[in-house]
Amino acid sequence: MQRPRTAGELQQFVCAANWMRQSLPEYSRISAALYKALDRAAQVAGSRKKNQLSKVRLEDVNWGDAEVASFEAVRTAPLKMVPLAHPNPTMDVCLYTDANQDFWGAAVTQLPAGEAQRPLAEQDHRPLAFLSGKFVDAASRWSTIEKEAYAIVEATRRLEYLLLRPRGFRLYTDHRNLVYIFNPYATDGTMARYQADKLQRWALSLMSIQYIIEHVPGDVNVWGDLLIRWGAGQVTEDEHEATRVARLAVVERVSSLEDPAFVWPSETEIKAVQDAVREAAQALEGGQQADERELMVMPSGQVWIPADAEDLRQRLCMIAHA
Incomplete structure (x- = not known):
């Protein structure tokens, strides 16, 4: 495949690659330079239509080594594409999320029932989907905990069809505070009020989903840590802290009608x-x-x-x- 010469050719390549992004770990990071180049070309062309972008040569919008490296990374990524498994209702589902200053990522896997209690290195994970995104504008100035929480909320929103299971799913995060924030029975007095309010609104948006949230140290968060590491050492009991959460919010405070003990008048x-x-x-x-x-x-x-x-x-x- 030849390198694109015009912004129109670049747009066609990016659109084609976008169809496979759920099977490409770190897609947002490796393609970021291409999207930036496309944005610069759209400003020059005054439009995002292909016929207008085709009139803009990439060399006229500062196409350089970074963009070439990004193109090659995306072009070769399908050669290393991760085969996705077919959802199996008898298996346990796991969601791994992580975020850094610029990007967030999420991976959904399934593994045979009961294997989640084994050491991480002995678990047989089978990937179901990958997601990634970039923090832009106001989101780029969020605190670390807000970015980590957003990765969870956005992943559960877009992958709800995989996460709605009768037994729920297991959620892993390497940010310990999120274990308490997304646990309605715990409190954290070190957080600013506006941050706590935002995170609680996000938590309420997921109140209908059942899950177990677990803290995993960053060096063993092998799926969530930008989705690039595929193996790690054993997690000890001291490092692995789990909190059972039936719902993301205290159901009685949101609607008592959803309380299993509520008796409907007849x-x-x-x-x-x-x-x-x-x-x-x-x-x-x-x-x-x-x-x-x-x-x-x-x-x-x-x-x-x-x-x-x-x-x-x-x-x-x-x-x-x-």
Whole structure:
């Protein structure tokens, strides 16, 4: 394959490579120089349409050694492309994420059930997908913990189809504070308020996903550490800290209706409560019994709930205001 001579040829090459990016670890990093060159060409052409970009020669937009090296890295990347496995519902799914100052990356793997408890070097991971991206504009000025958290949130959003499992998935991060931030039962008083608020909003966006979050030291975060290392030493029990998280937020605080212990009111329960205070119901001024449901109703047609049935009243109010 010849090197591109015009911005139009470069755009065609980048678009073709983009179709394979989920199978190419570190795609965002190795292709960054090409995208920058394409942006410079688009400014010169005043458009991103191929026919306009084809009029711009790359040598006129500072095409140099860095861009050539980036082109060669992307061109040869498919030769080392990682074969992706087919999702197996009987296997455990793992999500590894990592971020540095400029880029973030994520990898989803699966391994036979029970192997996650083995030393990392003995685990048989089979890759399902890779993701990567670059921090630009305001995101480039985020703190380290915000960038690490964004990698998790963005990966779970874009790879939700792989992560929604009945048994959940295992999430690995080398940033210890995220173990506590994404654990609603823990607190961290060392973080700025605006950062904590942002991270909690991100956490709430993932409240429907079940997972186990685990801290793994950076030198053994072999999948998440920019997705370039494929093996590491054994992780000791002292280094490997896990916290079981059923949901990313305290469900009772978000919606009590999702609490497994919540009992939904039924007509049978309401009728039983009314029967327990039948005399009071009959003495209710204007009260009458609905023939089709056999429930005591108010003159306005509303079902009558005895005043002393506080638990039933509270549950009905929770449903009405959900």
